[in-house]
Amino acid sequence: MLVHDHDILSSQVEHVTALVRGLTNPALNSNSLCAELIQQAELLRDQLLEHFGFEEEGAFPFLADLIPSEKANINALSSAHDSIAGAISQVVQLGRLASRETLTADLGPIINAYDRFYTAFSAHVQAEAEFLSRVSSALDDNQRRAVEERMRGVL
Numbered sequence: 349m350l351v352h353d354h355d356i357l358s359s360q361v362e363h364v365t366a367l368v369r370g371l372t373n374p375a376l377n378s379n380s381l382c383a384e385l386i387q388q389a390e391l392l393r394d395q396l397l398e399h400f401g402f403e404e405e406g407a408f409p410f411l412a413d414l415i416p417s418e419k420a421n422i423n424a425l426s427s428a429h430d431s432i433a434g435a436i437s438q439v440v441q442l443g444r445l446a447s448r449e450t451l452t453a454d455l456g457p458i459i460n461a462y463d464r465f466y467t468a469f470s471a472h473v474q475a476e477a478e479f480l481s482r483v484s485s486a487l488d489d490n491q492r493r494a495v496e497e498r499m500r501g502v503l
C-alpha cells in the first residue's frame with residue numbers, strides 16, 4: 349500500500365494550534381507569544397507550500413499519467429491545496445498587521461482564519477491518505493515502487 353505521511357507538517361500544525369489557543373488565555377497572551385505565533389505560522393506556510401509544490405509538480409502528474417481515470421480526484425486534491433495555503437497565509441497576514449493590543453481586542457478574525465485552515469488541512473490529510481490507499485491497488489509492484497520513490501523526501 350502507498351504511504352504518504354504528514355507527520356512533520358502535522359506536528360507543526362499542533363505547535364501553531366497551541367500558540368493560537370494561547371492568544372485566548374490572558375495569562376499566556378504576550379508580545380512574545382504573538383511574535384512566536386507569526387514566526388511559527390510563517391514556517392508552517394512555507395513547509396506547506398514546499399509540500400504542495402512537490403505533490404503538484406512531481407507526484408500528482410506522475411500518478412495522473414499512470415491512472416488517467418483518477419485525474420478528477422487528483423485535481424480535487426490540488427484544489428484543496430489552494431484553500432489551505434490561502435487560510436494559513438491569512439493567519440500570517442492578520443498577525444503581521446496587528447499589534448498585540450489590536451489582536452487581543454478582536455481575536456475573531458485570526459481565530460476564524462486558523463479554524464478554516466485547520467479544518468481544511470485535516471480533511472485534506474485524510475482525503476489524501478484515502479486516495480493513495482485506494483489507488484495503490486490499481487498499481488503493479490513496479491509502479492507502486494516508482495510512486496513511492498517520487499513521494500520520498502517530501503515533508
Ligand SMILES: [Fe+2]
Binds near residue numbers: 352399
Ligand atoms: Fe501530502
Ligand SMILES: [Fe+2]
Binds near residue numbers: 425472
Ligand atoms: Fe496534498
